[in-house]
Amino acid sequence: xxxxxxxxxxxxxxxxxxxxxxxxxxxxxxxxxxxxxxxxxxxxxxxxxxxxxxxxxxxxxxxxxxxxxxxxxxxxxxxxxxxxxxxxxxxxxxxxxxxxxxxxxxxxxxxxxxxxxxxxxxxxxxxxxxxxx
Numbered sequence: 224x225x226x227x228x229x230x231x232x233x234x235x236x237x238x239x240x241x242x243x244x245x246x247x248x249x250x251x252x253x254x255x256x257x258x259x260x261x262x263x264x265x266x267x268x269x270x271x272x273x274x275x276x277x278x279x280x281x282x283x284x285x286x287x288x289x290x291x292x293x294x295x296x297x298x299x300x301x302x303x304x305x306x307x308x309x310x311x312x313x314x315x316x317x318x319x320x321x322x323x324x325x326x327x328x329x330x331x332x333x334x335x336x337x338x339x340x341x342x343x344x345x346x347x348x349x350x351x352x353x354x355x356x
Contacts, residue, residue: 229261233269243272247283248262248289
């Protein structure tokens with residue numbers, strides 16, 4: 224199948240498929256006219272990548288997971304370690320995003336939201352007001 228068909232069946236855009244090719248994550252066959260041809264194995268790899276990205280794995284980890292997926296001699300303990308490390312990173316990011324949301328909510332609550340130009344949100348972004356008062 225061509226890149227458009229591969230994109231349609233995998234849910235990965237043609238642009239991202241080309242990007243994954245440049246990273247060496249997927250290796251389509253090149254015809255004489257230099258067009259890419261995607262096999263069912265390429266489609267399986269693209270689906271794997273899409274699902275891993277849906278779980279917010281960074282590309283560096285996707286590459287490691289792909290290598291493990293392709294290795295019949297892999298140990299599931301390594302896959303579990305990668306997954307749990309990613310869970311920790313996601314939880315840390317969630318805490319950080321919650322703190323940012325709380326700060327922004329506080330600033331929004333301090334804003335009068337009226338026709339006057341004074342705005343603690345903009346003052347904070349300028350560096351004139353702290354997030355806590």
